[in-house]
Amino acid sequence: SVLLPVPDAPWFMVAKIDAEEVFAPWRSRAILIIGLLACTLGMLGAFILFARQYEQKKQYLSMYQTEAQLRGVTERHSVTLKSIGDAVIVTNTQGQVELLNFVAEELTGWRDEEARGRSSEEVFHIVNEHTRALVESPVAKVIHRGMVVGLANHTLLIDRNGVERPIGDSGAPIRNAEGEVTGVVLVFRDQSEERAYQ
Numbered sequence: 001s002v003l004l005p006v007p008d009a010p011w012f013m014v015a016k017i018d019a020e021e022v023f024a025p026w027r028s029r030a031i032l033i034i035g036l037l038a039c040t041l042g043m044l045g046a047f048i049l050f051a052r053q054y055e056q057k058k059q060y061l062s063m064y065q066t067e068a069q070l071r072g073v074t075e076r077h078s079v080t081l082k083s084i085g086d087a088v089i090v091t092n093t094q095g096q097v098e099l100l101n102f103v104a105e106e107l108t109g110w111r112d113e114e115a116r117g118r119s120s121e122e123v124f125h126i127v128n129e130h131t132r133a134l135v136e137s138p139v140a141k142v143i144h145r146g147m148v149v150g151l152a153n154h155t156l157l158i159d160r161n162g163v164e165r166p167i168g169d170s171g172a173p174i175r176n177a178e179g180e181v182t183g184v185v186l187v188f189r190d191q192s193e194e195r196a197y198q
Contacts, residue, residue: 089186090174095120095139098183107167107190109160124186129154129166138171142184148172157188166191 001016078099087104091097097120100112108115108123115123126135141149150170157167169188173181 084187086187086189089120089124089188091120091139091184091186093143093181093183095137095143095184097123104188107157107159107165107188109163120184120186124188125158126151126167127156127158128152129156138169138186139184142171142173143181146173146181151188157190166195 001014004013004015005011006013084101085103087107088099088101089097089104089108090099097115097118100108100110100115100123105111108125110118110123120139121137124137124139127133128135135152135155138149138151148170151168155167155169156164158164167188168191169186171184171186174183174185176182
């Protein structure tokens with residue numbers, strides 16, 4: 001309120017206004033500013049959330065495509081190995097079987113699913129044809145030497161059912177990009193017909 005004297009009179013003029021009335025325009029402006037600020041922050045937050053989700057989707061899509069591509073390459077390699085006319089056994093560096101192709105299944109008597117994780121000596125059981133002594137595992141030779149090795153002559157493969165076949169084979173190391181040996185691939189074939197012809 002304001003109290004002022006009236007000039008040349010014993011009177012006073014009193015003017016008063018309600019605080020609510022004084023601050024009403026400022027309050028409405030403050031509410032408007034706060035609302036606009038909240039909307040701006042909300043939009044900014046929504047934009048950031050959208051950008052993060054977009055980046056995550058993009059990353060997941062990239063990972064999925066990479067995985068699908070890797071799966072395709074792995075499947076193609078597996079199909080290629082399984083389609084080779086010679087028998088193929090793939091092992092890890094511990095000598096455990098990771099893959100047998102169809103021909104290897106026929107010659108060893110083991111199915112691929114059954115042989116996986118088993119020792120290569122158990123699946124690829126070989127002896128000397130004359131002495132009947134066990135032949136040193138070509139997998140162990142390859143891992144020890146780090147190079148391609150071949151079987152000695154007069155080697156017999158004894159399959160799971162006890163059937164014996166003369167075979168010729170070679171083993172080669174599987175190397176990664178750094179040149180480290182990560183496994184062994186054995187390639188062998190039945191030489192029964194060749195022996196009969198000879």
